[in-house]
Structures are given as C-alpha cells and as structure tokens.
Amino acid sequence: MIAATGSRRVEDAGPGAAVVTKTRPKVKRPSLYRVLILNDDYTPMEFVVHVLEQFFSKDREAATRIMLHVHNHGAGECGVYTYEVAETKVTQVMDFARKHQHPLQCVMEKK
Ligand code: TYC
Numbered sequence: 001m002i003a004a005t006g007s008r009r010v011e012d013a014g015p016g017a018a019v020v021t022k023t024r025p026k027v028k029r030p031s032l033y034r035v036l037i038l039n040d041d042y043t044p045m046e047f048v049v050h051v052l053e054q055f056f057s058k059d060r061e062a063a064t065r066i067m068l069h070v071h072n073h074g075a076g077e078c079g080v081y082t083y084e085v086a087e088t089k090v091t092q093v094m095d096f097a098r099k100h101q102h103p104l105q106c107v108m109e110k111k
Contacts, residue, residue: 031110033086035078037093038105039070047102052078055092080111 013019035056037048045067052063056078070076081089086108097104 030082032080033083033108034080034111035086035089035106035108036075037066037070037078038107039074040103040105043097043102043104045071047097047100048104051093051096051104055089055096078106 037051048067048070049060049063052058052066053060056063058066058078066076066078079089080086090106090108093104093106097106
C-alpha cells in the first residue's frame, strides 16, 4: 500500500481535464525567545542561584556560573523558549522576586 501524504489541490485545466498539484505541508518553526536576568545591587546571590535552579532547571554549578556572569556583566541568559513558555518564566520569576521583596528583573527578547 502506498499512502499519499500532504494535501492535494485539483485545478481546472479546461473541458474534461484536471491537474492534481501537491501542496507543500506548511510547517513553520516557532520563533524563539531568550529569557535574561539583570543584575542589581540588592538581590542576594543565593536567591538568584535558587531562581535559576527552581525555574530554569539548572544544577547548582550552572546556576552559580550564570549568576556570577550576571553579577559581573549586567545580564545573562537563563534559557531559550517559545513565546508562551518564555512569558511564563518571566512572570514566575518576577512574582517570586516581588514576593521576597527583591528587585531582581527578568526579561525576554526575541532571538
Ligand atoms: N549583584 C548582586 C549582589 O551583589 C547579585 C546579583 C546577581 C543580583 C545576579 C541579581 O541577576 C542578579 N548581591
């Protein structure tokens, strides 16, 4: 058995005639967004490490490396996600920081 995949379009080709054309299945890769945390002078280093472990599934070593990068360079990448996942991460981090009264900022940017 031979299966026909993808959609087909039947076009009129004059009296009694038709042409069947294959259309390309339209697959589009989703846009990706980088989630960043920003440095500030007040959020404790240990809190930032905890955020990276909790919300971005980093182990302690990776979390510490990213936190120190942000501390020394001003901003750093926590992960790359599709729009809705990135937005959720930003909201979760901002809510968590506010709850603990830290000024930590988390943002997303299109890659
Ligand atoms: N600069 C902060 C301090 O010295 C630590 C820090 C690191 C804060 C990363 C925010 O995203 C941040 N306590």
